[in-house]
Amino acid sequence: MTDRGSRIVLPAGVKPSGIWTPAQRFALLASRVWAWLFLALMVLFFVVTVPLVSGGAVHFLTIRNSQNILVAIIPVLLLGLGQTFVIIGAGIDLSVGWVMSLASVLSALALRWAFDGGVPLFPSVLVGLIAGVGGAAVVGFINGVIIAKLKVPAFIVTLGTSFIVRGVAYLMSENTTVIGLPPGIRAYGNDALLYFIRGEGGGFYFLKRPDVSGELLRRMDTILPYPVIVTACVVACAIFLLRKTQFGRHTYAIGGSMEAAVRTGIPVDRHIIKLYILSASTAGMAGFLSTLRFTAGSAVIGDPLLLSSIAAVIIGGVSLFGGAGTVIGTVIGALIIAVLTTGLVMLNVEAFFQFIVVGTVVIVAVLIDQSRDLIAGRHRRRAET
Amino acid sequence: MTEPLLSVRNITKRFGGLVAVNNVSCEINRGEVVGLLGDNGAGKSTLIKCISGVYHADEGEMFFEGKHAHFAHPMEARRHGVETIYQDLALANNLDVGANIFLGREVKKRHLGGMIKTLDDQQMLRESRRTLESLQIHFPTLTEPIENLSGGQRQAVAIARAVYWDAKLMIMDEPTNNLGVPEQQKVLELIRRLREHGVPVILITHTLPDAFAVTDRIIVMHRGRKVAEKATAETNTEELVQYMVGARDDTNKGVPSPQREISLPQ
Numbered sequence: 001m002t003d004r005g006s007r008i009v010l011p012a013g014v015k016p017s018g019i020w021t022p023a024q025r026f027a028l029l030a031s032r033v034w035a036w037l038f039l040a041l042m043v044l045f046f047v048v049t050v051p052l053v054s055g056g057a058v059h060f061l062t063i064r065n066s067q068n069i070l071v072a073i074i075p076v077l078l079l080g081l082g083q084t085f086v087i088i089g090a091g092i093d094l095s096v097g098w099v100m101s102l103a104s105v106l107s108a109l110a111l112r113w114a115f116d117g118g119v120p121l122f123p124s125v126l127v128g129l130i131a132g133v134g135g136a137a138v139v140g141f142i143n144g145v146i147i148a149k150l151k152v153p154a155f156i157v158t159l160g161t162s163f164i165v166r167g168v169a170y171l172m173s174e175n176t177t178v179i180g181l182p183p184g185i186r187a188y189g190n191d192a193l194l195y196f197i198r199g200e201g202g203g204f205y206f207l208k209r210p211d212v213s214g215e216l217l218r219r220m221d222t223i224l225p226y227p228v229i230v231t232a233c234v235v236a237c238a239i240f241l242l243r244k245t246q247f248g249r250h251t252y253a254i255g256g257s258m259e260a261a262v263r264t265g266i267p268v269d270r271h272i273i274k275l276y277i278l279s280a281s282t283a284g285m286a287g288f289l290s291t292l293r294f295t296a297g298s299a300v301i302g303d304p305l306l307l308s309s310i311a312a313v314i315i316g317g318v319s320l321f322g323g324a325g326t327v328i329g330t331v332i333g334a335l336i337i338a339v340l341t342t343g344l345v346m347l348n349v350e351a352f353f354q355f356i357v358v359g360t361v362v363i364v365a366v367l368i369d370q371s372r373d374l375i376a377g378r379h380r381r382r383a384e385t
Numbered sequence: 386m387t388e389p390l391l392s393v394r395n396i397t398k399r400f401g402g403l404v405a406v407n408n409v410s411c412e413i414n415r416g417e418v419v420g421l422l423g424d425n426g427a428g429k430s431t432l433i434k435c436i437s438g439v440y441h442a443d444e445g446e447m448f449f450e451g452k453h454a455h456f457a458h459p460m461e462a463r464r465h466g467v468e469t470i471y472q473d474l475a476l477a478n479n480l481d482v483g484a485n486i487f488l489g490r491e492v493k494k495r496h497l498g499g500m501i502k503t504l505d506d507q508q509m510l511r512e513s514r515r516t517l518e519s520l521q522i523h524f525p526t527l528t529e530p531i532e533n534l535s536g537g538q539r540q541a542v543a544i545a546r547a548v549y550w551d552a553k554l555m556i557m558d559e560p561t562n563n564l565g566v567p568e569q570q571k572v573l574e575l576i577r578r579l580r581e582h583g584v585p586v587i588l589i590t591h592t593l594p595d596a597f598a599v600t601d602r603i604i605v606m607h608r609g610r611k612v613a614e615k616a617t618a619e620t621n622t623e624e625l626v627q628y629m630v631g632a633r634d635d636t637n638k639g640v641p642s643p644q645r646e647i648s649l650p651q
Binding site: 252 | 463475476489
């Protein structure tokens, strides 16, 4: 007696597994890897068109340009990482943009305060890090408690806190850019692991910015700036956390079925609070890195990035209904947005077109995800929150 | 004679003026399947929820494994080995079979002296496979999200989970609802296998053929009261239907219910 001895006719809507046609198999596979394909095709497109438009003077896939793209995606990616966890857990965090701003202001104020008080540079930077990420985490904790314990929808709670945080950030920065930071922190936010000067008189320089100017400086490429390395480490931790730990498993479970999570004894409330702390913390990290990068704290830096970060998460295949998505997907999503933006600028396309293109990609991404569900014949459960 | 695994004595549960469960007593022995029958609103589900800790009985008491039992919460009932499988199964459809069987109780590997703990998916997969095999459940793959499984297969995952975690008493609420006929047969087969494993099952159903197919004993409820308790071999459909609609009542012989003509569909 086997369970699959005979082809049985099941009622509509019941689809036994392992009975896909080759065409369905192909469609499923394509829908899973489309983001990678899309990214590759886009890069290819710009590699071909950018030299054509510029008459061969500018190329897309240069060391310098690739490093620019990597630096550009940092804030969007960091905001998106925490958001990935929250959305997989069937929530949403609309406060991350202003939380990043608050963290930028807080870390700048704390860093300046410590350094002016006689603390050496590196410990001062650590003080800034703790203040920025810690302050952000407090906001995340408040979000989480109101959502998990008081059962207010996440959309409303985080919308509310984003206004509150915005006010606090403006108040703390006295509605101006926080300046007067020690100039030494510029190196933390901008220096790189490796420098490369092409051609005559050049070479590789590890861990130390070569003291050059003029012609040599123009030929110098900055490879793997520290913030990129830090972000890469955060990405690695996020992948590990989501795929390999109980925390990640429970995040998927809560997003997939809140009911099942509760009934199997997962501490759901506590987990949700942790998700919002995590989300706010990665936003705090983004704020801290931006303070180092610009040697200044700014209350206006984060808000414009909120929607881009959610777009990156959605393009990367995270389901807004919860329960599905990956960290790598979000990285790809952020890369797609950055490549699009950079490439369009290099093609001398009017800057506002990038919004139109990114918006189109978001909608197409969701359509592709939905078609996967249609192929698989399943029906998305509507999430309550 | 061994003592019964579960002994329910004179349980009464009221909701306001409504007596949902009225002075019901019953016993469940190890390794038997007991059918709990009754029309909608007969009090089956309320009785079950009193046993599994969802509700608290207003009167009466319960003994589990010979000890006085009072489950304050469904989780406490589960800890004692009373597993209830509701129709929605409490599965996360986006996770695979192993992840579901171990949901909330994941097996972890320790690294760096316990500072970092990772999921031991290999171990969970192995254990899941062994449990499924012991119940003779075969899936084409265990590593796909279970949303691709059929209703009966998901039912099997829920049962396997209960078995793996040493359920001592399994309560199943209408497990064959919403399933195609071949799937229904498989679920019933699983119930028989549970009995072979020595796990008693309380099967709530109003599908009489199901009750006859797998139960050893049948308890019939009507309007909150237990109106009959019969060995399955010693009763028949006609008799049970009469109990279910209130035309017969063993516990209330002195006051006959109004007789009704019952016509059975053949």
